Amino acid sequence: MPVVRTESNLCKRCYACVRNCPVKAIKVEDGQASVTEASCITCGACKNVCSQQAKQIRRDVDNVRQLLEKDSTVVALMAPAFAAAFDYTPYQVLGAMKEAGFSQVCEVAYGAELVAREYNRMFADKRLAEPLLTSPCPAVINLIEKHYPRLVSQLIPVVSPMIAAARLARKIYGERINTVFIGPCVAKKSEINHPSVSGDVDYALTFSELKELLSDRNCTPGIAAPAEFDGWGATLGGAFPLAGGLLKAAGLENDILAEQFVVVEGRQEVMETLHAIETKQFSPALIDILYCRGCIDGPDLHNSQSLNQRKKKVIDFIRQRRPAVKEPPEAGKIKLSRKFIALAQKALQPSEHEIRDILKATGKFNVSDELNCGACGYDTCRDKAKAVYHGLAEANMCLPFLLHKSEQEIAHYRQEIQLMETFQGISQQIIGDSKKVKTAKNFVLKAAQSASTVLLLGESGTGKGLFARAIHFSGNRKDGPFIKVNCSAIPETLLESELFGYEEGSFTGAQKGGKIGKFELANGGTIFLDEIGDMPFNMQAKMLRVLQEREIERIGGHHSIPIDVRVIAATNRDLREEIKANRFREDLYYRLDVLSISIPPLREMASDIPVLTQSLIERICKKHHVPPKKVSEEVMGVFCRYPWPGNVRELENMLERLLNLVEEDIINIDHLPAHLWQHIQSSRYLASGHSLDNMTSEVERDAIINALKATKNNRSKAAKLLGLHRSTFYEKLKRYDLL
Numbered sequence: 001m002p003v004v005r006t007e008s009n010l011c012k013r014c015y016a017c018v019r020n021c022p023v024k025a026i027k028v029e030d031g032q033a034s035v036t037e038a039s040c041i042t043c044g045a046c047k048n049v050c051s052q053q054a055k056q057i058r059r060d061v062d063n064v065r066q067l068l069e070k071d072s073t074v075v076a077l078m079a080p081a082f083a084a085a086f087d088y089t090p091y092q093v094l095g096a097m098k099e100a101g102f103s104q105v106c107e108v109a110y111g112a113e114l115v116a117r118e119y120n121r122m123f124a125d126k127r128l129a130e131p132l133l134t135s136p137c138p139a140v141i142n143l144i145e146k147h148y149p150r151l152v153s154q155l156i157p158v159v160s161p162m163i164a165a166a167r168l169a170r171k172i173y174g175e176r177i178n179t180v181f182i183g184p185c186v187a188k189k190s191e192i193n194h195p196s197v198s199g200d201v202d203y204a205l206t207f208s209e210l211k212e213l214l215s216d217r218n219c220t221p222g223i224a225a226p227a228e229f230d231g232w233g234a235t236l237g238g239a240f241p242l243a244g245g246l247l248k249a250a251g252l253e254n255d256i257l258a259e260q261f262v263v264v265e266g267r268q269e270v271m272e273t274l275h276a277i278e279t280k281q282f283s284p285a286l287i288d289i290l291y292c293r294g295c296i297d298g299p300d301l302h303n304s305q306s307l308n309q310r311k312k313k314v315i316d317f318i319r320q321r322r323p324a325v326k327e328p329p330e331a332g333k334i335k336l337s338r339k340f341i342a343l344a345q346k347a348l349q350p351s352e353h354e355i356r357d358i359l360k361a362t363g364k365f366n367v368s369d370e371l372n373c374g375a376c377g378y379d380t381c382r383d384k385a386k387a388v389y390h391g392l393a394e395a396n397m398c399l400p401f402l403l404h405k406s407e408q409e410i411a412h413y414r415q416e417i418q419l420m421e422t423f424q425g426i427s428q429q430i431i432g433d434s435k436k437v438k439t440a441k442n443f444v445l446k447a448a449q450s451a452s453t454v455l456l457l458g459e460s461g462t463g464k465g466l467f468a469r470a471i472h473f474s475g476n477r478k479d480g481p482f483i484k485v486n487c488s489a490i491p492e493t494l495l496e497s498e499l500f501g502y503e504e505g506s507f508t509g510a511q512k513g514g515k516i517g518k519f520e521l522a523n524g525g526t527i528f529l530d531e532i533g534d535m536p537f538n539m540q541a542k543m544l545r546v547l548q549e550r551e552i553e554r555i556g557g558h559h560s561i562p563i564d565v566r567v568i569a570a571t572n573r574d575l576r577e578e579i580k581a582n583r584f585r586e587d588l589y590y591r592l593d594v595l596s597i598s599i600p601p602l603r604e605m606a607s608d609i610p611v612l613t614q615s616l617i618e619r620i621c622k623k624h625h626v627p628p629k630k631v632s633e634e635v636m637g638v639f640c641r642y643p644w645p646g647n648v649r650e651l652e653n654m655l656e657r658l659l660n661l662v663e664e665d666i667i668n669i670d671h672l673p674a675h676l677w678q679h680i681q682s683s684r685y686l687a688s689g690h691s692l693d694n695m696t697s698e699v700e701r702d703a704i705i706n707a708l709k710a711t712k713n714n715r716s717k718a719a720k721l722l723g724l725h726r727s728t729f730y731e732k733l734k735r736y737d738l739l
């Protein structure tokens with residue numbers, strides 16, 4: 001069973017485990033991060049940083065509980081860091097363990113003394129060209145075996161203090177005993193299964209598991225009688241959980257020149273040192289390596305005490321010790337050698353081309369696109385790309401890329417929703433029931449079902465844009481893009497690149513990477529070519545080719561790009577007249593005039609004006625958050641008679657202005673702009689058969705009344721407003737009986 005287990009489906013993709021794993025032994029698949037046993041060094045970092053408890057350390061406590069219940073001989077091997085792990089004195093803890101059923105509780109510290117002596121002996125025997133490596137720490141051994149296989153031969157082939165203590169216990173108490181190691185380390189759980197030492201220690205518990213066991217068995221330290229260690233007693237070996245403790249116990253630091261012995265502790269320093277040794281940049285005689293800052297910094301010893309407080313507790317305990325038995329006679333008879341195995345296999349590395357391909361998948365085309373933000377858990381984008389290549393990471397683990405992509409998607413769906421809301425139901429959007437409007441609505445429905453080119457004819461503001469959208473959004477291309485190009489608004493020189501795009505470097509000022517044209521953007525959807533009658537003559541030939549061949553060529557491009565685009569064109573020009581005047585190509589006209597309709601001007605749908613007015617008022621009020629208003633009957637009459645040269649757009653704009661400016665609830669005739677009002681006056685007089693003189697007088701009289709209203713009856717201001725001399729103004733007041 002692996003030491004670090006992954007609970008499936010608990011991973012929330014924070015990649016904290018990837019970030020904190022020193023050897024990147026985490027594989028992310030389908031968004032779930034799991035530990036790869038083959039490269040895991042069991043340091044426990046991933047477990048400690050996972051807030052979701054998705055990484056679990058193998059529990060051995062239930063097996064130990066069963067052993068204790070079976071009344072078998074169970075010898076506990078206690079790591080010296082225990083002095084810093086409990087809120088009780090070491091002797092109270094030992095007493096509780098005895099009460100819990102351990103037959104003997106022995107100290108691993110003595111194992112450290114045996115190992116230290118062996119180091120001393122071996123070091124004196126062989127002086128190698130390369131530095132010798134020692135470590136009581138299984139995380140370091142795993143690291144070397146799995147990730148620095150070339151350094152395996154430099155490890156002094158001696159067991160750890162734990163194994164030395166276990167072998168001694170078996171020598172003293174018999175081979176049939178059960179041995180249980182207890183310490184602050186997760187990696188010890190992997191060491192006991194190593195083929196070179198397996199069988200020496202049956203189970204490895206963490207201090208947390210021991211606390212759980214004591215509490216289950218109701219053996220609280222402090223209640224039971226305090227006890228001493230059994231079997232043997234250590235002195236200096238008790239210092240091995242402190243950095244450099246093992247060399248101190250071996251007496252190596254005093255005998256030989258100090259600079260030949262190096263103690264390396266802590267993850268960062270360990271990684272750097274192993275790299276330096278492997279690359280031969282660093283070669284002292286002997287290096288003692290601890291993955292944590294001493295075992296007192298082990299993954300299961302992260303309590304409220306500082307490292308210094310823990311250190312003090314361990315040292316105090318060493319100082320107090322007066323062990324009854326120091327050297328058991330069996331100590332000289334145990335074998336302390338072991339083997340290390342190079343387990344790592346050299347992985348195939350991706351080529352530069354393969355790395356770049358992987359980077360491109362997350363939008364990284366240039367070095368400046370590589371943010372190296374570390375959010376994926378890897379230090380650099382290239383490291384992550386390598387992990388993707390090795391199947392350890394997923395390409396889309398890139399947070400900035402995903403954010404960018406989801407922002408784009410949100411924007412796209414917002415636009416889609418907006419458009420769908422806007423165009424829900426053509427009949428709701430295209431207002432009017434007159435015969436001409438009904439015909440136009442039917443045309444929209446038919447054109448929507450067809451893929452043919454559509455030509456919309458009509459004066460400015462009649463709704464050609466509205467009809468084009470309605471055709472697109474009611475047809476089977478509605479999920480594709482709707483791209484509008486106003487052919488008259490784009491300068492002739494830019495129109496071609498706007499429509500067809502260009503390749504990088506095709507002209508001075510061309511954008512890096514080239515540019516996609518509107519036709520390509522509209523692929524799968526519709527392109528609406530508004531004001532096609534204003535399209536420059538030269539461009540018309542190119543447009544004809546696109547309509548015939550259904551393919552485009554970018555400026556500066558060397559190949560044709562097929563396009564699947566439905567074309568809707570519109571114009572307010574009379575194209576036949578344009579053809580006669582040689583401004584529009586006849587062949588293009590026939591290509592466009594497949595399904596065509598003339599949209600009626602507003603003056604020809606006067607019966608629709610009341611309902612159109614009402615609907616436009618509602619639309620404008622909703623858009624501008626202004627309270628709704630009504631128009632008086634008189635005003636509606638004016639609207640119905642006015643010729644609306646600017647069509648629905650003119651009506652819409654005027655209503656928008658009135659709704660924003662008029663404060664009363666009803667828009668009446670006085671609120672109308674002068675040009676509308678004057679137009680109505682003159683047409684009324686014409687209809688009533690008045691003479692020109694009469695008409696002029698009436699208009700003049702109305703103008704004076706309006707000027708007085710506007711100036712609150714201030715006659716000199718009113719005269720000024722009308723541009724009349726004061727005496728002339730008075731004459732007119734008199735004439736029109738307004739004095």
Ligand SMILES: Nc1ncnc2c1ncn2[C@@H]1O[C@H](COP(=O)(O)OP(=O)(O)OP(=O)(O)O)[C@@H](O)[C@H]1O
Binds near residue numbers: 430
């Ligand atoms: N029958 C109608 N029902 C409701 N609104 C309409 C109707 N006809 C036109 N409109 C509205 O009038 C305004 C002008 O319409 P649109 O821009 O489509 O006109 P156009 O003919 O394309 O003008 P141009 O030729 O100047 O581009 C738009 O707000 C449109 O929604």
